[in-house]
Amino acid sequence: MRIDSLDALPGLVPGSYRGRTLHFLDTSSEHGRRVLEYLFPGVDAPAYDDFGLLPSVLTIDALVIGDDYKVQVKSLQRAFETPGPGQLMHPWLGPMSVILEEPASIAFSVRELRVARINVRLKRVQIGGVVGQVLSGLIGGVASLLSAAQALIDVVGLRVLSAARGAAVRRTARLIAAAANAVTPPSDGARLLPEIRSILAASSPETPASFGSWLSGAVSVLSAVTEEPAVASALARPPVSTAQAKIAVASDLAGRMMEAAAGAPSQVDAALLIAAAAEFLSAAARQSVYADFASRREATAYRTAMTSALSALIDRAEILGSDTYQAASSELIRGARRVSSAVVIEMNEVVGRLPEVLVFAAEREHDAWQVAQHIAGDRPGQIEAVYLDIVARNRPRHPAVMEGSTVEALEIR
Structure with missing residues (x-):
């Protein structure tokens, strides 16, 4: 199963549940321990009992997109109705075994054609412990x-x-x-x-x-x-x-x-x-x-x-x-x-840690130095680095006369 088919949809990340593809918008998880608090009359300090690790609960907002979105939704509905634990392929946390904590929500809208919105809360089932998590890397x-x-x-x-x-x-x-x-x-x-x-x-x-x-x-x-090495050698290295x-x-x-x-x-x-x-x-x-x-x-x-x-x-x-x-x-x-x-x-x-590539529409010839000043004008110390990146990325015949319909440059962070 290929789970990376969303390069044309910026901002969405691919994942799956029971083999059905989901396009993640947002996801969050809850973690902690199962603690029971006891309150006694006349005693100010409460007492606590620790009943172990609280199963992680994941909240997922996702989309189902495509010309066959209704078929995908019906398949996903059957997956939600299937008894027992199922495998969730989380785009950040990796594969995990989960069960539904509450019924999943599937929503359609006249303002979003070929799209269905999915909201689901899943509870993680601990299978394999820490060793299984390490080996899944x-x-x-x-x-x-x-x-x-x-x-x-x-x-x-x-x-x-x-x-x-x-x-x-x-x-x-x-x-x-x-x-x-x-x-x-x-x-x-x-x-x-x-x-x-x-x-x-x-x-x-x-x-x-x-x-x-x-x-x-x-x-x-x-x-x-x-x-x-952290410190370069004085000798020439191949x-x-x-x-x-x-x-x-x-x-x-x-x-x-x-x-x-x-x-x-x-x-x-x-x-x-x-x-x-x-x-x-x-x-x-x-x-x-x-x-x-x-x-x-x-x-x-x-x-x-x-x-x-x-x-x-x-x-x-x-x-x-x-x-x-x-x-x-x-x-x-x-x-x-x-x-x-x-x-x-x-x-x-x-x-998530890398900068994006900026693409500028060029209706006429441009000077690479002027483009670098446009991008990094408020950070003068980085203008030269941006200029060198523009030249290396676009490879013009001459940096002062950049031909072509687009000019690419690395985003500054």
Whole structure:
């Protein structure tokens, strides 16, 4: 299920209840403990009994939007009427098990066509405790996806005939090496692809076990975290690959693997290619914690790209309908969904801290310096930084004569 489909609706954040999409307007939660107060005649100080943790209560104001909004509302109504706990995908707090504290409200208005307003109060059901909450994070999701990908490779080694699996491993290894040679390196990751290519060229796997370790070597380069010292060294240092560069390369490789899986000559090849795509996507998801996004647009674009790629990975894994891969592919699907929800939660928090990209309509040629003064005129110390951002973002032939219908600049906070 893709839960990030609202980029055209600023101010709304995607979530879901029992698999039904909700577009969150506002949400609040109540927390505390169950305390009973005793009052005795003639005694000024009251007595208290603590009966434990109070279940969190969430209040949600959301919208259902679309040409099929009435169908969506009927499906949501059935979800509200379903007995027992259901899963809420909260855009900030993450997945949780909840029950309705009171009847939900569904409202229509003649002033809002193709829209229904939802107001609901939900009570959180504690399942799994603190450990379950910790493991639902991004790092736990990435670990589960990696484990599921390795399990899918192990299935090929255990349940497929040696001749078939050997040929599939060699074909898949050649495809991965060719994909690494075909990827165009980003400007801030020039040293990244040569390292990956040298690792892939160092050996040629013949078995699923050696294929797993061979692939992990390339993925480890994309998953590695580069630590910058607090004080720069006086010696010249070679440029390091940024997290955004690793995300771009990992996403490109994963896309090529999934494209190849769609036309794979056998299900053995498809299973190996899907496992490789899952490992590359796990590296791209892990780097989101360390990526330095400049604006909301960049962070939102990454969130959309990752959820789309993980959704495509799920579609490819579902095609593996053979009983041989059913358990492993089901585990990989669960891991991909877990990473997708964790990425959305992580990026929703990041987006709220970032500035927006301002877009100015330009009916005539503009001077970049004049635009920078218009934006940061009340903060003279930031005019130069805004000017450099305008030039870098729009890339005009000459900063004094900016052509085009729009001029983009980063919002000042």
